[in-house]
Amino acid sequence: MRTRAGLVLLHRWVGLVLAGFLLLSGLSGSLLAWNDELEMLFSPELFRAEPPTPEARPLDPLLLRERVQARYPQALALRVPLRVEPGRSQLFMLRPMPSAKGARPPALSADQVFVDPYTGRLLGDRKWGDISQGRRNLMPFVYRLHESFALGPVGAYAFGAVGLLWTLDCFVGAWLTLPVGTQPFSLRRWAGAWRVRRARGYKLHFDLHRAGGLWLWAMLFVIAWSSVAFNLPAVYDPVMNAAFSRQPGLETLARLPQPRLQPALAWPQALAAGRALMARQAIEKGFTVLEEKALIYDPARGLYRYDARTSRDIRRHGGNTRMALDGDTGALRGIWLPTGQASGDTLRTWLSDLHMASVGGWPMQLLLCATGLGVALLSVTGVLVWRRKRRARRAA
Numbered sequence: 001m002r003t004r005a006g007l008v009l010l011h012r013w014v015g016l017v018l019a020g021f022l023l024l025s026g027l028s029g030s031l032l033a034w035n036d037e038l039e040m041l042f043s044p045e046l047f048r049a050e051p052p053t054p055e056a057r058p059l060d061p062l063l064l065r066e067r068v069q070a071r072y073p074q075a076l077a078l079r080v081p082l083r084v085e086p087g088r089s090q091l092f093m094l095r096p097m098p099s100a101k102g103a104r105p106p107a108l109s110a111d112q113v114f115v116d117p118y119t120g121r122l123l124g125d126r127k128w129g130d131i132s133q134g135r136r137n138l139m140p141f142v143y144r145l146h147e148s149f150a151l152g153p154v155g156a157y158a159f160g161a162v163g164l165l166w167t168l169d170c171f172v173g174a175w176l177t178l179p180v181g182t183q184p185f186s187l188r189r190w191a192g193a194w195r196v197r198r199a200r201g202y203k204l205h206f207d208l209h210r211a212g213g214l215w216l217w218a219m220l221f222v223i224a225w226s227s228v229a230f231n232l233p234a235v236y237d238p239v240m241n242a243a244f245s246r247q248p249g250l251e252t253l254a255r256l257p258q259p260r261l262q263p264a265l266a267w268p269q270a271l272a273a274g275r276a277l278m279a280r281q282a283i284e285k286g287f288t289v290l291e292e293k294a295l296i297y298d299p300a301r302g303l304y305r306y307d308a309r310t311s312r313d314i315r316r317h318g319g320n321t322r323m324a325l326d327g328d329t330g331a332l333r334g335i336w337l338p339t340g341q342a343s344g345d346t347l348r349t350w351l352s353d354l355h356m357a358s359v360g361g362w363p364m365q366l367l368l369c370a371t372g373l374g375v376a377l378l379s380v381t382g383v384l385v386w387r388r389k390r391r392a393r394r395a396a
Contacts, residue, residue, distance in 0.1 A: 016386060110125035160231030163232065
């Protein structure tokens with residue numbers, strides 16, 4: 001009983017500390033489950049691009065990149081989307097032009113550019129997450145709130161710590177739902193913890209908190225631990241590396257002494273090399289290339305990155321199969337497969353894609369939305385239960 005009392009105290013105070021964070025995280029996460037749909041709803045002028053005629057075909061994406069680069073000479077357009085989704089625009093990312101050594105590059109007024117893939121017409125741009133730009137940045141701002149309270153790296157670390165405490169509290173909370181007493185454990189006795197009684201006030205709040213936590217437990221754990229992976233890799237990586245195998249990430253490839261803005265390999269040559277190398281890797285490693293995703297140039301390492309969706313991906317759109325090739329020679333420098341190559345990476349892929357509802361279509365989006373609302377409900381009911389017990393202790 002002494003152990004249980006200590007865990008009750010731990011659950012109470014961890015819950016109170018996390019309540020505000022989880023309330024915000026749950027509500028914002030329920031919106032982000034429908035991020036693509038809401039982006040289209042709030043900013044159709046940026047995201048919608050219908051073909052002018054039924055026979056129209058998308059323009060060469062490398063040509064679109066050249067037009068974006070010419071339109072924004074003060075920035076670098078280093079990512080070319082290769083997949084065209086019917087009825088949708090193409091999104092090009094911008095990065096600041098490097099300044100002199102040690103100097104901070106000037107901030108850009110826009111870092112995302114939307115282009116009609118059929119005509120090449122510029123549809124608009126935005127500074128991602130800047131809510132002062134209005135509704136076109138509403139969902140990116142919601143994402144910033146969800147990820148870091150819109151506080152940048154400090155907020156991200158805070159949410160990583162929240163995720164770690166939440167992960168531990170998932171197990172504490174589940175243990176506290178087990179039947180109390182000297183009788184042997186039985187599912188029949190535990191079944192009561194999964195039910196919500198027809199009641200009001202404290203009893204209803206208590207049942208919603210306890211039963212809600214049990215019914216959503218698996219998704220709560222996935223979201224909590226994946227939050228640690230996203231925001232606190234200094235904790236997540238050692239834990240997972242100790243138990244599971246991991247592939248070296250492409251970000252571990254060596255950086256150049258100085259950024260190389262103009263590689264010897266031009267974009268068309270790099271795309272051809274990327275396609276050939278990916279096809280060869282597919283044969284050697286036994287996977288199938290389903291569709292292209294993007295071609296990216298990394299000046300810091302002098303590498304191109306060719307991304308595709310393959311049979312090793314589990315998400316329904318896009319893909320996380322990544323391959324790096326030398327920016328000067330086109331030689332293969334590394335490949336990273338999301339599943340089937342290393343158990344730790346397979347688990348990370350499942351955690352990430354479940355967290356972002358990238359698998360399972362709209363049923364998974366609905367489940368994630370419900371889970372977000374459930375997290376908010378657990379936060380509110382937890383505080384209400386604590387307040388009621390606090391009043392009772394003071395009155396005693």
